[in-house]
Amino acid sequence: MARELLPAYAAIVASGVLVAATGLAVPFIIKSATDEVVAGLQGSGGGVPAVLWLAFLLLLVDVANTLISNVGGYLGDVMAIRLRSILSRNYFEKLLRLPQRYFDNELTGTIISRLQRSITETTGFLNMFANNFLPMLLSVFASLVIIGWYSWWLALLMLAMYPLFTWLTALTSRRWQKLEKAKNLEFDIAGGRFAEVVGQIRVVKSFVAEPRELAHFNGRYDTTIGITREQSAYWHKMDVARRGALNLIFFGIYAIIFTSTISGAFTLGVMVLLIQLVNMARQPVQGMSFLVDSSQRAITGCIDYFKVMDEPAEFEGIPSADAEAGTLQTPLGQPVVSFTDARFAYGDDNAEVLRGLSFDVRRGERVAFVGESGVGKTTLTSLLLGLYHLTSGTLRVDGRDLTEVPLAQLRSQVGVVFQDPALFSGTIRENIAYGRPDATEEEITTAARRSHAHGFIIALPGGYDAEIGERGVKLSGGQKQRIAVARAMLKDAPILVLDEATSSLDSKAERLVQEGLEELMADRTTLIIAHRLSTISSVDRIITMRDGLIDEIGTPADLALTDGIYAELLSLQASASKADRKRLQRYEILG
Numbered sequence: 001m002a003r004e005l006l007p008a009y010a011a012i013v014a015s016g017v018l019v020a021a022t023g024l025a026v027p028f029i030i031k032s033a034t035d036e037v038v039a040g041l042q043g044s045g046g047g048v049p050a051v052l053w054l055a056f057l058l059l060l061v062d063v064a065n066t067l068i069s070n071v072g073g074y075l076g077d078v079m080a081i082r083l084r085s086i087l088s089r090n091y092f093e094k095l096l097r098l099p100q101r102y103f104d105n106e107l108t109g110t111i112i113s114r115l116q117r118s119i120t121e122t123t124g125f126l127n128m129f130a131n132n133f134l135p136m137l138l139s140v141f142a143s144l145v146i147i148g149w150y151s152w153w154l155a156l157l158m159l160a161m162y163p164l165f166t167w168l169t170a171l172t173s174r175r176w177q178k179l180e181k182a183k184n185l186e187f188d189i190a191g192g193r194f195a196e197v198v199g200q201i202r203v204v205k206s207f208v209a210e211p212r213e214l215a216h217f218n219g220r221y222d223t224t225i226g227i228t229r230e231q232s233a234y235w236h237k238m239d240v241a242r243r244g245a246l247n248l249i250f251f252g253i254y255a256i257i258f259t260s261t262i263s264g265a266f267t268l269g270v271m272v273l274l275i276q277l278v279n280m281a282r283q284p285v286q287g288m289s290f291l292v293d294s295s296q297r298a299i300t301g302c303i304d305y306f307k308v309m310d311e312p313a314e315f316e317g318i319p320s321a322d323a324e325a326g327t328l329q330t331p332l333g334q335p336v337v338s339f340t341d342a343r344f345a346y347g348d349d350n351a352e353v354l355r356g357l358s359f360d361v362r363r364g365e366r367v368a369f370v371g372e373s374g375v376g377k378t379t380l381t382s383l384l385l386g387l388y389h390l391t392s393g394t395l396r397v398d399g400r401d402l403t404e405v406p407l408a409q410l411r412s413q414v415g416v417v418f419q420d421p422a423l424f425s426g427t428i429r430e431n432i433a434y435g436r437p438d439a440t441e442e443e444i445t446t447a448a449r450r451s452h453a454h455g456f457i458i459a460l461p462g463g464y465d466a467e468i469g470e471r472g473v474k475l476s477g478g479q480k481q482r483i484a485v486a487r488a489m490l491k492d493a494p495i496l497v498l499d500e501a502t503s504s505l506d507s508k509a510e511r512l513v514q515e516g517l518e519e520l521m522a523d524r525t526t527l528i529i530a531h532r533l534s535t536i537s538s539v540d541r542i543i544t545m546r547d548g549l550i551d552e553i554g555t556p557a558d559l560a561l562t563d564g565i566y567a568e569l570l571s572l573q574a575s576a577s578k579a580d581r582k583r584l585q586r587y588e589i590l591g
Contacts (some may be wrong), residue, residue, distance in 0.1 A: 004086065008079040015072030020139040022065035024146070027276035029058045035269035040579075083122040091115050091305065097313035100387035105344070109195025110188040114506040117184065118305040125298035150266070150274060154256055158281055161249045165242055172238040177299065179231040183224045184304065190220035199471075253278055314386075314407060335360035335396070336495060336525045337384065342393040344379060352391070353379050355548040361525060368528040368536045370565055371545035377529045381497050384527070386410050397495070415493035419500035419518070421484035423472035428457055429464040431472070431483055435491035447490040451516035453482035478512060485516040496526045533569060542566055 033054045040047055095111065148155030196202055198212050204213055257278070261271040337360070344354040353376040361367045369377045383395060384387050386407045395402045397410060423431050432447060433439045444464065448454040456479055460466040472480045488496065498517060528539060536542060536557045544565040546553040552564040559566040 005079060005082060008075060008082065012072055012075050012079060015068050015075060018068045019065060019072060020142060021278070022061050022068065023139050024142050024277075025061045026058065026065075027273045027280070029054055030276065031269040031273035033058075033268060034272045038268055047065065063265065079385040080123045083126060084119055087119045087122065087305070088115065091308065094309055094311070096315065098311055100382065101346075102311060107189075107192030107196065108199075109192035110576060111192075112195060113188045113191030115303050116309065117187065118302065122298045122302055122305065125295055137209070140281045142279045147277050147281070150270060151256065151260070154253055154274065154278075157249055157253050157256075158278070161246050164245055164249075168238065168242045168245065172235060176231060176235060179227055179234075183227045183231070186220045186224045186227070190217055193217060193220075196521075235338060250278075250282065264383065304570065307546070322431055323540045336363045336365075336398055336526070337361040338394075338396040339380075340394045340396075342395060343378070343391045345391055346388075353548055354390075357545075357548075357550055359550060359553060361527060363525055364523065365541065366521060366526045366539040368539040368542045369545060370536065370542055370569065371551070375545040376548050377545060378499055381416065381499050381529065383543060384483060384495075384497060385414055385416070395583075404487065413493050414497060415488040415491045415520075416497045416499060417481075417484050417488050417520070420482040421472060423468060423475075423480055423483060425470045426467070426484060427462075427465045428460075431468065431488055432464075432486045434487055439490055443490060444486075447486040448483075450489055450519045451482045451486035452512050453479070454484050455517070456482075478508070478510075481513045482516055485513060485520055489520050490518075494524060496521060496524045498528045500529060515559070536566075553576070 031516055033051060036050050040051070090116075139286055144155055144158055147158060193213070193216060194486050197217075204210060254275075257266070257271055257274050260266045261268065261477070266274065339359055340358050342354050342357040343352055345352045353374075357376075369380065371377055379388075383390065383402075384397070386402060386405075387404070389535065397405060400414070402410065424434065429444055436443075445454060448457055448464075457464055457466070466474075468474050472483070475483070496523075526539075528536070537554065541553060542556055542559050543553050546565065552562060552566065554562075556566070561567070
C-alpha cells in the first residue's frame with residue numbers, strides 16, 4: 001500500500017516544501033519593506049520605487065504560494081481517496097476470506113459501521129495532515145532555525161512548548177481513547193441493529209415493534225451523549241492547562257523581542273520578522289488540539305480496522321472468479337461423501353452438535369437426513385462446504401480429506417439450494433448467472449426452463465432484466481426458490497445439497513419447485529435435508545438422526561417397517577389429531 005502511494009506522498013512533500021519556502025519568504029520581504037520605510041522616513045533608502053518592487057515581489061510570492069498550496073491540496077485529496085479505496089478494498093477482501101465463525105459472532109451493521117468509521121476517520125486525518133499540517137510543520141522547522149540565528153533564547157523557548165504540549169497531551173490520551181472506544185462500541189451496536197431492523201422491516205411492523213426499536217436505538221445514542229460529555233469535559237480541562245502553559249511561554253518570547261528591540265539589539269524590521277516567524281511557529285500549536293483530537297479518532301479507528309485485518313483467514317487470497325465445478329473422479333457406486341467418527345461443536349463452550357457420525361454417500365445416490373430440529377442436519381451442509389471444520393474425525397469428498405482440498409475447489413463441486421433462496425438485488429439474469437457470470441443467454445434460459453421459472457420470468461415487465469429488489473422482495477416465495485434452483489442448475493456442480501428447499505412453500509409453489517428439483521437431481525449425488533415426506537419417500541436411502549447421532553440408515557421401504565423415526569413420521573402424517581400434527585412439526589417435516 002505504501003509503495004503504491006509513494007509517488008503521491010513524494011509530490012505532496014515537494015509541494016509542502018515549496019509552500020513552506022514561499023510562506024517563509026513573506027516575513028523577509030515585509031522585514032525589508034519595514035526597513036525601507038524607516039529609512040525613507042529618515043531621508044535615506046530607495047524610496048517609493050524600492051517599496052513598490054518589494055510589494056510586487058510580495059505579490060509574486062503570494063500567488064506562487066496560492067498555486068502551489070492548491071496543487072498540494074489536489075494531490076492530498078486524490079491521495080486520501082486512493083487510500084480510502086485501498087483500505088476499503090483490503091477490508092472487503094479480508095472479510096471475504098474470514099471463516100463463517102467470524103460472521104456468526106458479528107452483526108452485519110456492526111461490520112459496515114466499523115468500516116465506515118475507521119476508514120473515514122483515518123483517511124480524513126491523513127488528508128488534513130497532508131493538505132494543511134505538513135506544510136505548516138516544514139514552516140515551523142525553518143522558522144525555528146531562523147529565530148535561532150537571531151536569538152538562541154527565543155529558539156529555546158519556542159522549542160520548549162512542543163515537548164510540554166506533547167507531555168500534557170499524553171496525560172490526556174489514555175483516558176480519552178478508552179472513552180472513545182466505549183463510544184464507538186455504542187455506535188457499532190446501534191448501527192448493527194439499524195441494519196437488522198431495515199432488513200427485517202416487515203417483521204418489525206407486523207409486531208408493532210417500531211417504538212421499542214426506536215427506544216433501543218435512541219438509548220444507544222443517549223449513552224454516547226453521556227460518554228461525550230465526560231470525554232469532552234475532560235479533554236477541554238486538559239486543553240486549558242496545555243494552552244495556559246503555552247500562553248506563559250509566549251509571554252516570555254514577546255517580552256524578549258520587545259525589550260531587545262527597545263535596547264537596540266534588533267532593528268524594527270528584525271522585530272517584525274521575528275514576530276511573524278513566532279506566529280508561524282505558534283499556529284501549529286494553537287491548532288494542535290484539533291490535530292490531536294483527529295489523530296486520536298484516527299488511532300482508535302485504526303485499532304478497530306487492524307483488529308479485523310489480523311483475524312485469521314480461512315484461506316489466503318481470493319480464489320479465481322472463473323473456478324468451475326469440474327467432474328468427480330470417484331467411480332460410480334463408490335463413496336463421494338464420507339463422514340467417519342465426525343464430531344463437531346460451534347464453540348469450545350458449546351455442546352457437541354455431532355457426536356461421532358459415520359456414513360457414506362455413493363456417487364449418483366440420493367440420501368435424505370431426517371430428525372428433530374437441532375440434531376445437526378444443516379450442520380452437515382456447513383461442514384460439506386468447508387464453512388466449519390470438524391472438531392475431530394474425518395470428512396472426505398471425492399476420496400480426499402477435506403483439510404487437503406482447496407476451499408474454492410471444494411465449493412465449486414457442491415451446489416446448494418437453501419430454504420431461504422438468498423437472492424441479490426439486481427436482475428433475474430444476474431441472479432441466475434451468479435455462479436457463472438459468463439454464461440450465455442441460451443444457458444441462462446435453459447436453466448430457467450428446467451427449473452420451471454421461464455414462464456413467470458417472461459411474464460414480468462423486463463423479463464430476465466426485471467429488477468427484483470433487495471433479497472428478491474418483488475417476487476413470491478415460489479418464484480424466488482425456482483430462480484435459486486436455476487442458479488444451482490447453471491452451476492452444474494456434481495454434488496447437490498437441498499437444505500429444506502421447499503419446506504416454507506405452499507402446495508402449488510412446492511409442486512413447481514419440486515419439478516425443478518427433480519431435473520436438478522438427475523445424475524447427481526444428492527443430500528436432502530428435512531424435506532417433505534413425499535420427497536423423502538423417493539430417495540435411495542434415509543439417515544435418521546437423534547441427539548447428534550445416527551439412529552437408523554436404510555431405504556424408505558425398510559425404515560417404514562421399523563419402530564424408528566421415519567416410521568413414526570409416517571404414522572404421525574396419517575394421524576388427524578392436533579397432538580400428532582404438532583409432534584410432526586418438531587421434525588420440520590410437512591405432509
